[in-house]
Amino acid sequence: MSASHGPDVTLFFPGREFGPCTGGSLSKSHRLSWRRYATAHDMIRNFSHIDAIAREGTPVRLAALATDQEEFLRTIKIARDLGYITPILIGERETICRVAQEVQFDLSSVKIHEERDLQAVANKGIELLFDGEADIAMKGHIPTSFVYRSIIHHEKLIRGRKSISVNTLWDVPGADHLITITDTGVSIAPGYETKKRILAESVFLMRLLGYPAPRVMILSASGTWQDGAGKSGDRSMLKADADRGDFGPCEVLEAASLWELYPSQEFMDISGSDRSLPFLPHVFMVPHLDAGNILSKLDFILDVTRRSLVMTSRGPVIIPSRSDTHQAIVGEVALGVVVARRLRGMSP
Template sequence: MTDAVSSLDATGQPRHHERYDRLLAAARSLPPLRVAIAHPCDASSIGAVFDAVELGLIDPLLVGPTAKIRSAAADLGKSLDSLVIIDAPHSQASAEAAVEQVRAGKADALMKGSLHTDELMAAVVRREGGLRTSRRISHCFVMDVPGHDRALIITDAAINIAPTLEDKVHIVQNAIDLARALGASPVRVAILSAMETVNPKVPSTLDAAALCKMADRGQIRGGILDGPLALDNAIDIGAAKIKNIASPVAGLADVLVVPDLEAGNMLAKSLTFLANADAAGIVLGARVPIILTSRADTTIARLASCAVASLVAKAQSHRVTMGEV
């Protein structure tokens, strides 16, 4: 594994990831993140663990059926002799045991292995024995898009199906905190809709206007919000100028807040499969960051997810130390 990790572009040529490489470099300057990996029982999930360990990003606790974990590692020709395995009989028990490692102070992050996301999240959000906080849990994709000069955070594309205005306050605040942890300053947040004007017939434009006013009144902190903005106006200065949009966010957005999960999922997957982007996934709002990976993820996306979690965990620890949470 080299310091800079590349994948192939649409023509089959190596593509470098300057934005992800910067995240990896920042995370590697920190101590390895103690991560409880729930049910890493296939080649994809256990392979991601070995890659992250090799780069010094994580110090893993493997939680799941010992025989299956060892079999998955053997299929890759890897040894588990230097890693800790905590035996659990099945996927649900693995999720619960991984959460318990966090509660016991033995891990500072969770990582999804070869189990369903809803199994892991069910253990996280349990009222007794889970990892709830006062924040609503939400998901962010940190996307490395070829030709775009900054990493794009898209939220929420995986957890909140049809978020209310109250939900969106938490979704936006989680994303702002993430962007700050990744070094963005200022954090520019675009509240997306199909248009850039407030229209009572389009509820997402009303939510956008309310969120911006809430930021003005200090109910959302740490970012500069504008919306509603259509996607083109949010990420392309030229498009914003054509429509005479005067905004500190238009064309410069670090965070794209989508109206609902369907819009977010389609946007993220469109960028991934049509624009050859990579998507690092992270869940925020729990006591620790939660790394969500998919079998379809590239190696660089998996590593970037671990790097993002490491930087988030450091930022959360700092806020606790400063009495901000």
């Protein structure tokens, strides 16, 4: 499947009542559900696999928002040289060109959109994504709130997603698959309906990455399943939704901790460099933003690697952390490239 451009751009969403195209003047051809993405993708087991796939195929168009600092322009240069992207830069032209000289980045063939106001920068980049002139967008030296505000505005214009969420993927040594933690960036204290959309988004993303029936653990401060997930009954209701097939093929695990799923000795015997963690769920859903933000940033003390993105109705948006190095951000770009290609049916 390939995306159309201009006013008739293909919309991507996770499925059924969670998708953006549930009414109005949009044609049925735009109402793509998870069933359209049920065909098997190669399973991506780690970030090295993602990097290898990103180097293959045609570069995707990346709209880079406010990349007027050395770390971000270095990221764009490396990603372009690796064949991941064709960059489109948005920001102050004079500053961008000056910093590009410092990192020896030839901009002679790079399109630059001149914008100075930070909200205008965010709006232009997300506009390019939603108009089909870019395949992915990436936040640079700009507060994340400006980017989220623009995404939400454009989703409303097309009657798209009712909410957005951040998926933070971990590459965990010993695991034979990637895991994602959600929501790690947007919803402060989501209610049941918002949690449904967050969970649908994560399951959809993991299916794109090659996991046909992701396993989900819904995290909570409570020690038993029956106590719910932040609000009474949320966890049980989300499991009932999953069992009914509302999220497509997936399994919500009826457990409050990994201890409940696996024999104690099996869970204990995971120390050392040869540990094996095949039992880890694919999706960890947190009850609120504080938990998600803290958990996702534990890569600073744990032996895991982190990459994050936001899925929109037009494709992924990369949201690097302020503390990320250019090497880490290049990895996040690779993730966005692979997701964008799989959404649009691009090769590979």
